[in-house]
Amino acid sequence: MSGNTLTHETAASADRFGTTRGTSLAPGRAARELGLKRSEFALAVHLGRIRTLPDEGGRGGGRVARDEIERIRAQQGFPEGLRESVRCVGTAEGAAVLEVTRARFTRLARLGLLVPVSFYVNRYRAVVWLYLVDDLRHFASDEGNAALLKGRTPEGLRDQLTEGLDLRPRNWRGRHLGFLLRRADDPWARAAAVASLLDPVEVSEVVRDPYERSHLLRFRPAQPFHGTPGSPAAQLAEEIMTAADPDEIDWLRADLTGAVDVARRQRPAPRPLRPVPTGAEHGPAPKDPYPRPPSAAPHPELHAVSQSPPPPGPAPRRSEAPGRIRGMLTRLWRAGP
16 A cells, blocks of 8 residues: 555545544533433443444444434433433342342342343442343233242242352343444454453464454453452452353354454454565465364354354364463453553
8 A cells, every 4th residue: 555545544534533523422421411321321322222423443432423412302201211211220129120029039130031231349349230120121011921920930940040040140241242243333343242251262262363363352342340450349340241151152252253254254354564475486375374163053142243154063172271371361351452
């Protein structure tokens, strides 16, 4: 690419971004104009209640067009309707919405029947799960759930609870991945969304090319903030944000394989320029030093990544790296450059 061409493209990009800046609002300003807290604004964006514009890097951003602000403010019932659509409650208030005891509410959530939309770690280092009021009302209005709300929990479900079943972290990860994928407008951003739920060691085993891993890191989505980095609260939140069940890890590895393959075909990762050999004296081209691992069954949250999912095959063997190394790599991945 010539210097003139590069200068022209940079200037054009700057012009487009300057126009976006002039006709859009930053997240904080947009939240104030819509009468929302920052947490409510972020959730409204995740849920698709508020449409955002890409930033100058095309990575999803968070700016809101002035026209979008006016569209939302013109809706009937604004602002109460908007705030109610993103209202979240914990276990006590959620149980009141369902008109059940807190113990029953917790059992339903652990069984995966109530899916949390967010969480935070309180001062006692306990995880507090939050649920959309709209979701709870929908669950209560379904006649098929009447026995779960009033009757005795079926014996099979009670046995699972006795064995320690708790699907809240996994269900949150699945929902969070859906949020990230809906906002990703680049194939590498979609791949990075999947990678954000995997341990960095798993990512390095699937994406063996260091240039692709570096490019993937550039598109890593911002993680929810939970305490000072390295603090017990942050470490606990990090555990929740990282897939733990073997079958979940296999699904995500297969999803990441397929997503990177799509991104590689559509927009190869940049790498240092090398002279291209000419003539037969140079011999045949070398084999790919980073062959892709076989794929497992695709994860349901990534059906839209590719119309031709990766072929089925045995699940790749996961690394047995010591926990200390995994923890260090995880913190580097989360912290970024």
